[in-house]
Amino acid sequence: MKNITLLGATGSIGLQTIDVIKEHPEQFNLYAIAFGKNVDKATEIIEAFKPKKVVVQDEQTRRELSIHTDQLTILVGKEGMEEVSADPETDVLVNAVMGSVGLGATLTAIKHKKQIAIANKETLVTAGHLVMEAAKHYGVDLLPVDSEHSAIFQSLNGESRKDINKIILTASGGSFRDKTREQLKGVTVADALNHPNWSMGAKITIDSATMMNKGLEVIEAHWLFDIPYDKIEVIQHKESIIHSMVEYADKSIIAQLGTPDMRVPIQYALTYPNRLPLSASKSLDLVELSTLHFAKMDMDRFPCLAFAYHAGEKGGSLPTVLNAANEAAVDLFLREKITFLEIEDVIEQAMTSHKIIENPDLDTINAIDAETRKKLYEKY
Numbered sequence: 160m161k162n163i164t165l166l167g168a169t170g171s172i173g174l175q176t177i178d179v180i181k182e183h184p185e186q187f188n189l190y191a192i193a194f195g196k197n198v199d200k201a202t203e204i205i206e207a208f209k210p211k212k213v214v215v216q217d218e219q220t221r222r223e224l225s226i227h228t229d230q231l232t233i234l235v236g237k238e239g240m241e242e243v244s245a246d247p248e249t250d251v252l253v254n255a256v257m258g259s260v261g262l263g264a265t266l267t268a269i270k271h272k273k274q275i276a277i278a279n280k281e282t283l284v285t286a287g288h289l290v291m292e293a294a295k296h297y298g299v300d301l302l303p304v305d306s307e308h309s310a311i312f313q314s315l316n317g318e319s320r321k322d323i324n325k326i327i328l329t330a331s332g333g334s335f336r337d338k339t340r341e342q343l344k345g346v347t348v349a350d351a352l353n354h355p356n357w358s359m360g361a362k363i364t365i366d367s368a369t370m371m372n373k374g375l376e377v378i379e380a381h382w383l384f385d386i387p388y389d390k391i392e393v394i395q396h397k398e399s400i401i402h403s404m405v406e407y408a409d410k411s412i413i414a415q416l417g418t419p420d421m422r423v424p425i426q427y428a429l430t431y432p433n434r435l436p437l438s439a440s441k442s443l444d445l446v447e448l449s450t451l452h453f454a455k456m457d458m459d460r461f462p463c464l465a466f467a468y469h470a471g472e473k474g475g476s477l478p479t480v481l482n483a484a485n486e487a488a489v490d491l492f493l494r495e496k497i498t499f500l501e502i503e504d505v506i507e508q509a510m511t512s513h514k515i516i517e518n519p520d521l522d523t524i525n526a527i528d529a530e531t532r533k534k535l536y537e538k539y
């Protein structure tokens with residue numbers, strides 16, 4: 160039996176992780192959860208699974224939760240997430256919080272040699288060098304939950320890294336894939352939240368629409384698989400059936416396919432190197448599907464992808480700025496303070512005005528992250 164500590168339990172990945180736990184009660188126990196502010200959903204989870212510890216985002220949420228349940232250890236904030244990540248009873252950390260707020264928990268779990276299933280890609284974007292250095296030092300593997308990275312991880316199984324020609328990340332194109340830039344001028348938040356293939360949290364759904372999600376995933380792939388940026392290609396694949404691929408020296412391509420269902424990569428990260436049945440997932444009917452589509456990515460149409468390659472290649476503190484500016488810009492868009500196209504402007508301006516610091520340490524990263532957000536929230 161593995162004790163799971165689940166950060167972001169009330170979110171899209173969190174709830175699908177709970178589906179996987181439910182399906183295999185003999186394998187997994189929900190030991191601790193962390194969430195932001197959704198007390199109603201958290202209360203349901205607590206009543207059903209009786210986790211020993213719960214972390215909430217702030218004191219007000221702690222008070223609200225205490226009204227519902229008094230028999231519980233409730234911790235607060237980043238420190239609380241770090242405490243449950245280090246807890247001796249935690250066997251596996253599933254990091255599925257949204258945003259760079261998850262960084263401290265990832266680093267803490269690495270230092271305590273936990274098995275880590277990582278969905279929280281912002282952690283790897285903002286401080287990939289620190290995370291991977293620590294993972295190497297403590298001999299910890301980061302098991303990817305992100306569908307593309309799980310696909311790459313599976314496509315690398317048993318192969319030698321030196322034989323890789325390139326990684327091919329697939330992108331659905333997001334909610335606005337068929338719109339021109341001109342047509343993006345009047346789009347609404349509701350339009351942007353309408354992803355064609357996946358049901359996900361609001362922030363990542365907007366990231367898919369701007370193509371920043373794929374940009375973050377390029378940086379995530381660079382760190383997880385130690386691959387240079389010129390060997391990471393993105394292609395558009397509107398069906399989200401091929402989750403990603405690896406091309407080898409002999410031009411063989413190994414891919415992982417399946418219906419778009421995040422429970423599959425979540426479960427694989429929990430059971431690796433084994434596989435378990437997953438009753439909820441559907442078989443892929445290739446005959447019924449019959450055709451798959453692929454297209455070249457247009458960097459002028461999707462500048463956020465170009466920003467991410469630029470930030471990744473320049474390195475230092477620039478990816479931290481890219482990520483923090485993006486998190487703030489998406490939040491401002493969701494609250495209708497800026498338009499969809501202004502998301503790109505905000506990120507570009509933040510990156511252009513930043514003086515890169517080489518090899519930033521954790522304090523520097525946290526300070527740059529906070530400063531980047533502060534400037535944007537003051538302006539808008």
Ligand SMILES: NC(=O)C1=CN([C@@H]2O[C@H](COP(=O)(O)OP(=O)(O)OC[C@H]3O[C@@H](n4cnc5c(N)ncnc54)[C@H](OP(=O)(O)O)[C@@H]3O)[C@@H](O)[C@H]2O)C=CC1
Nearest residue numbers: 167169170171172194195196197256257278279280359360
């Ligand atoms: N959804 C998907 O299919 C995929 C998601 N990912 C990645 O997984 C992560 C989670 O995404 P997703 O599940 O869609 O996001 P959601 O918005 O659905 O969920 C986010 C979770 O994080 C919690 N949270 C947010 N801010 C804080 C905070 N400051 N402190 C503690 N908890 C917080 C939320 O709590 P509450 O709601 O209670 O406030 C919620 O439980 C992201 O990094 C995303 O990029 C990667 C691949 C696919």
Ligand SMILES: CC(=O)[C@@H](O)[C@H](O)COP(=O)(O)O
Nearest residue numbers: 305306330331332333367372
């Ligand atoms: C499910 C998942 O992994 C998401 O990150 C997904 O990739 C979003 O789809 P696109 O970014 O390709 O639109």
Ligand SMILES: [Mn+2]
Nearest residue numbers: 305306307376
């Ligand atoms: Mn993905």
